[in-house]
Amino acid sequence: MLDHPESTKEALVQWIRDYFSQNGPSCSAVVGISGGKDSTIVAALCKEALGAERVVGVLMPNGIQSDIDDAKAVVAHLGIPHIIVNIGTAYEALTNAIIQGEGYKAVTGRSDISKDAGINTPPRLRMTTLYAVGQNLPNGARVANTCNGSEDYVGYSTKYGDTVLTCSNERGFIKQKNYQLFYRCASHKFLSLSFQVRQGIPASCFLQHGTSQELLLLFVFLLS
Template sequence: MNKYNFNVEKITDEVVSWIQNWIKRNGNELTKVIIGISGGKDSSVTAALLVKALGKERIIGVMMPNGEQKDISDSQTLVSHLKIQNFTVNISKAYEGIQGSFAEAKIIKDLNNQTNDSFTNVFKTNTPARLRMVTLYGIAGQIGNCRVVNTCNLSEDLVGYSTFYGDAAGDFAPINKLTTEEVVAIGDYLGLPMTLTHKAPSDGMCGKTDEDNLGFTYHEVNEIARKNIKSENYEKIISKYKANLFKVKIINLPCYKPNLPLFLDI
């Protein structure tokens, strides 16, 4: 296998070309792309790649806070920087509606032997993510001739840090096989604000960064994936990788695949 060498200009051009070709095969010159804008590096870089590939007029950004989102200004910075059409859809009523329906059906009490009425952290994290994907497809259905883009990266997928049929869903996935560090490099190359590209990754819901929750860094994951360099957290990372591999195998989205070393089967 080739030695790892990331050429940001070459890879960026390849991703842009891949997006253009995929849309040509699965749409037409009027097809628009809908993207959820979180204010983080993944959605920011993906949006910038889409604009470069298709033009800003064909990109629709959607901000989807669940009630109050403290960093919503980052999302607004991104859509203003790219000058793309955008909407804000607050999913809080939908989320509260599902919680209320669960309560009416007595699902929580029955499943917890009537000892706990509270919702689990898994529910509170994954349900909003899935509602956001429902929102994107709902807008696509209203507009017509639209494709929904996936914004997950390789590092997240390797350790299962995405929501099954939530942010892990979509029609196509431009950065799905690029690591966090590669995504940041592309964002810097495209001239995105560094406050977005170098922002600590977070789901925006639990108050912690991804790496706080995982117990290791994405850099460690990337070193294993691209260079086969093992850190002290290697076993923990591989355990996460093995436990979550089925998600990627099931949701096998069309994606750009760079000619770069990959030491984990995904």
């Protein structure tokens, strides 16, 4: 149980301020926005710590994303600048280049992309996108990681994808405490959060490939 949501929030905000004062006093925080609670909390904390003008949200659908409006609602609610980069074309181009690569079929014994490659390639493209966006901002940027402690503990992440970070303010929180931080800060207005932000399960690349978090890991997150 998260007993002191306001003081926890204040400590996280101060950590972000201290980090940026030492590692980029004028640069922005770049946050990949999915529309779910993890990325929403990170963006809201960065906004409070740095100001809305220094937080850039990046929405990265892979082709058609059924819940993209949730991500758009987050950046609109927070009032932060945002960029929408559809990685679908890049994903298709890369996977086709691999499949059509000379010797691919002979070496791999297949003529398509494996399920694991299909799952993990989009997060790696998204992280590449975040760093590319950051390097194009006038004062530079630091990429804020949106993983939480539960995901890190059980390995529900993509190496060189969503595990990559310049700074992280959620990794010490298990999924349960992250939800508590979201709801309690929203209900007491400790952060610029709203209960209109998505309360369902994100349409992640894992779900797009027919695999839920629980089936993939045989692990159930505590959401209460």
